[in-house]
Amino acid sequence: MGGSLPSRFGHVVGFGAAAGFIHPVTGYSVAASLRAAPRVARAVSDALVRDEGVEEIARVGWNAVWPISFLRTRVLHDFGLAALSRLTTADIQVFFDYFFSLPQSHWSGYLRIDTKARVIAQNMTRLFFNVPLRIKIKLVRKSPLGFIRCLLPGRFL
Template sequence: MRDVLVAGAGPAGWALASACARLGLRTALVAPAPRERWPATYGVWRDELPDLPGYAIAAAPAATLAVGTSGHRLDREYLILDNDGLRRHLTHPAVEVLTGRAEGLQARVVVNATGARARPGGAEQTAYGLVLPAEDAAPLVPANTALLMDWSHPVRDPSFLYAVPRSDGVLVEETSLARAPGLPPDILAARLRHRLSAAGIRIPASPREELVRIPLDAPRAPAPAFGAAAGLIHPATGYSLATSLRLAPPVARALHEGLRDGPAEAIRAASHEIWPPAARAVHRLRLHGFRALLTMSPQTTAEFFELFFRLPAELQRAMTSGRTDLAGTVAAMTELFREAPWRVRIALMALG
């Protein structure tokens, strides 16, 4: 009998399966295509994953910029991951790899790591991107630079430019941060092409495209679940990868120790490791910010992020990465509200 069966072969599924195998648990991972390449471009803050090996990093830009109503250089290092290297980092040879689905397979604990399921009409982050030669992208983003957000071209439904170096060029992406329902890719594609044309950038005849669709208010799958299926997506940023990779070892330990007293105790211990009281409290505050974003006009959105980019790095880190940092999250939100003009305060207070 297997100890753990992980359903889902994305980075979260592989991270948890390998962490369990390292502890000696008899672990299997199952997915319809468990060796399929991951198509997304993943970005993380280095301080979230300081032990990430070099072969899992595709680019470590020298600078990270952001634009609200003015430009800012952020005091955090942003990394673009190499997906093949990341898979190598997350793969353990003791994991039994199965092709198919979890139905009918036996294990003491079966963990759902198949990702978040969008609800009809639910809020989503959507994006449309093109990979350009680095020299072609230079009018929008300097060489060896990550442009995290650029809100300087507000339109009716706010979207921003995201541009990061990759091993094969520069990904330039038009992103709708939060909208219900998500902004369709054809609209984002038209905006991106207009933005590129205005900058004098020629679009290749057959460019490499990237589409993003992240459910921001998807219901959590029943326990035991992990990764996006467990609700680990940050509702105001769409990020979940670093959180999943950080949590995989302690969740594996919880399963390992809990299984000594049976599957029910293992599931309880793992669920507590994923959602301790502090994480639940921080998540409620993040949901408040997410709902406020859904109501903001383009001008108010740009002003809100202008305030965010002015925060000290430790408060920015608390809001984006401090999943159990209740004090830091409260301090950051308090400072944002204190500095906000009235139209931003109204948007925040309307959901209080």
């Protein structure tokens, strides 16, 4: 979980778990794969109809699997997972108590790989301001500037 995405260069386009659709926090991938299937099939089909070469078909396929908006969301999910890994078990329990005290629409959006990065950043910010100070410190300790940059408004619009 949370591993790197497959290479976008080459003739093979991964899909589903093979494409890194495994959510870095939840470990789930099936729903995201099912939602992506029509989009990816349409992109590859259109490229085939245009009689594109193998490289172009692979490029179009990869871009359909991982549109830029999904990549931006993935950056935030990966950042969040790295931050959580610095917490103790007790702090993780407290963190998730606060996480699930957010409105369901906020935390359920975080659990999808296709939620807009702007929404993820807003929800991460809400959560950050609500957790106890000791957890805030641990979340930003390794990379305070990276944390701030991740949450800057407009960065992922």
